[in-house]
Amino acid sequence: xxxxxxxxxxxxxxxxxxxxxxxxxxxxxxxxxxxxxxxxxxxxxxxxxxxxxxxxxxxxxxxxxxxxxxxxxxxxxxxxxxxxxxxxxxxxxxxxxxxxxxxxxxxxxxxxxxxxxxxxxxxxxxxxxxxxxxxxxxxxxxxxxxxxxxxxxxxxxxxxxxxxxxxxxxxxxxxxxxxxxxxxxxxxxxxxxxxxxxxxxxxxxxxxxxxxxxxxxxxxxxxxxxxxxxxxxxxxxxxxxxxxxxxxxxxxxxxxxxxxxxxxxxxxxxxxxxxxxxxxxxxxxxxxxxxxxxxxxxxxxxxxxxxxxxxxxxxxxxxxxxxxxxxxxxxxxxxxxxxxxxxxxxxxxxxxxxxxxxxxxxxxxxxxxxxxxxxxxxxxxxxxxxxxxxxxxxxxxxxxxxxxxxxxxxxxxxxxxxxxxxxxxxxxxxxxxxxxxxxxxxxxxxxxxxxxxxxxxxxxxxxxxxxxxxxxxxxxxxxxxxxxxxxxxxxxxxxxxxxxxxxxxxxxxxxx
Numbered sequence: 001x002x003x004x005x006x007x008x009x010x011x012x013x014x015x016x017x018x019x020x021x022x023x024x025x026x027x028x029x030x031x032x033x034x035x036x037x038x039x040x041x042x043x044x045x046x047x048x049x050x051x052x053x054x055x056x057x058x059x060x061x062x063x064x065x066x067x068x069x070x071x072x073x074x075x076x077x078x079x080x081x082x083x084x085x086x087x088x089x090x091x092x093x094x095x096x097x098x099x100x101x102x103x104x105x106x107x108x109x110x111x112x113x114x115x116x117x118x119x120x121x122x123x124x125x126x127x128x129x130x131x132x133x134x135x136x137x138x139x140x141x142x143x144x145x146x147x148x149x150x151x152x153x154x155x156x157x158x159x160x161x162x163x164x165x166x167x168x169x170x171x172x173x174x175x176x177x178x179x180x181x182x183x184x185x186x187x188x189x190x191x192x193x194x195x196x197x198x199x200x201x202x203x204x205x206x207x208x209x210x211x212x213x214x215x216x217x218x219x220x221x222x223x224x225x226x227x228x229x230x231x232x233x234x235x236x237x238x239x240x241x242x243x244x245x246x247x248x249x250x251x252x253x254x255x256x257x258x259x260x261x262x263x264x265x266x267x268x269x270x271x272x273x274x275x276x277x278x279x280x281x282x283x284x285x286x287x288x289x290x291x292x293x294x295x296x297x298x299x300x301x302x303x304x305x306x307x308x309x310x311x312x313x314x315x316x317x318x319x320x321x322x323x324x325x326x327x328x329x330x331x332x333x334x335x336x337x338x339x340x341x342x343x344x345x346x347x348x349x350x351x352x353x354x355x356x357x358x359x360x361x362x363x364x365x366x367x368x369x370x371x372x373x374x375x376x377x378x379x380x381x382x383x384x385x386x387x388x389x390x391x392x393x394x395x396x397x398x399x400x401x402x403x404x405x406x407x408x409x410x411x412x413x414x415x416x417x418x419x420x421x422x423x424x425x426x427x428x429x430x431x432x433x434x435x436x437x438x439x440x441x442x443x444x445x446x447x448x449x450x451x452x453x454x455x456x457x458x459x460x461x462x463x464x465x466x467x468x469x470x471x472x473x474x475x476x477x478x479x480x481x482x483x484x485x486x487x488x489x490x491x492x493x494x495x496x497x498x499x500x501x502x503x504x505x506x507x508x509x510x511x512x
Contacts, residue, residue, distance in 0.1 A: 116436065117439060121166075130446060150162045172444050177441050195256045199221045202344060202426075212264075214228055219281070226264055232262060255280065256280055288321060290306065292331060304332060305336065308336065314350065317353075329387055336392070337499075338410075343400070344400050352365050355406050361382070364413075365377075368448050377451075392498040397421055397423065399423040408451065425460035426456070427458070
């Protein structure tokens with residue numbers, strides 16, 4: 001699942017149906033085709049000047065009566081003299097009905113502020129969440145229940161937990177709210193700089209367990225022996241049951257020079273659960289590294305292969321990729337290996353921007369499917385590739401989300417051969433909205449299909465060629481023939497297979 005870049009509109013570059021970020025709203029007005037009945041079409045307008053004290057009742061018309069009475073009784077049951085007034089209405093001339101609903105307002109100011117955040121989150125989910133049944137539940141009733149549960153609380157943290165609890169009932173681990181501090185950390189990570197241990201983690205969709213997608217090379221986590229696939233069990237003595245990946249990442253981050261103690265379950269079951277004390281350092285998330293691999297082709301000609309490793313789709317990824325390709329072109333490379341292994345994703349726009357650097361014309365990059373089941377493509381507009389040299393893309397189980405969008409776009413448009421192992425299978429797209437209090441709501445708003453309409457979510461993308469020991473031997477003979485020394489890249493079995501596939505492609509081109 002992929003967060004859209006905060007504040008960007010895909011329509012600036014692509015033909016697209018994904019809405020831009022709503023921004024930091026002080027007033028929200030939602031419209032949805034789902035609510036066509038004048039009694040069920042609910043538009044929520046939430047203003048900061050909500051009265052601190054109103055009567056625990058209100059004017060209700062027609063089918064809103066039962067809902068209003070239920071809420072009013074609960075408010076009065078608390079003995080509260082204050083209530084939060086929600087004016088639920090439609091501004092369309094076709095819908096003249098309105099509904100005023102009262103909720104109990106907490107006397108604790110910090111909880112009252114979170115109640116307003118709850119209303120914002122509830123409205124955004126109602127309007128944009130991919131499942132219009134909200135996991136087969138009454139979403140209006142869920143707001144009512146959560147408000148009532150939040151009323152007696154005395155801390156903002158406890159109130160936020162109630163919002164998280166409400167969102168968890170949607171059955172989508174990627175739809176979540178994060179606190180202002182966590183959102184600041186998320187934005188820092190997207191910018192490419194943070195202080196932490198250098199881990200990329202994600203929630204395993206079926207179990208909810210937090211697993212390591214990848215480690216930043218040379219990072220404290222990598223030096224501590226943590227590997228892809230390891231499961232995080234505890235951080236600083238606190239269990240991670242029910243904790244989402246952003247909250248866990250927040251606990252791992254901290255000032256350089258401090259330490260964090262982590263319990264991990266070894267993915268290979270070799271060590272079981274072990275406890276590791278990891279120092280925090282400044283982590284530079286440079287998303288691009290590159291090299292030139294000297295390579296002798298099948299016909300004995302010495303060529304240059306440009307190797308580009310893309311580790312994350314940060315805000316700088318596309319510009320860094322463009323500069324890297326242009327520099328490799330100047331150095332006379334004849335083919336490319338784009339390494340997306342252990343790339344957990346990031347910003348969707350970055351993935352789409354990178355894809356168009358390798359493609360021409362008006363190719364479809366990805367197809368989106370909205371909550372109504374409507375499928376619409378995101379196409380390039382008069383694209384011009386930086387290079388047309390042969391390309392192999394490396395993928396594995398750690399390639400997720402934007403990595404899968406990029407790999408699918410290049411593969412299905414006939415631009416690249418995929419080598420490696422089946423990808424992670426994260427095929428949903430999220431919007432990220434900053435709420436009035438600085439927190440952020442991640443909402444799954446669409447799923448995506450590859451240009452050839454392959455479903456990726458919980459399925460992944462299968463490579464054209466796997467990196468197997470059986471296939472390694474002939475490629476090794478080709479790659480390393482007459483070489484006295486072998487670099488770390490040339491010793492990488494998947495890179496060897498990629499070089500072999502590039503040889504095959506080149507021989508096909510020569511024959512034709």
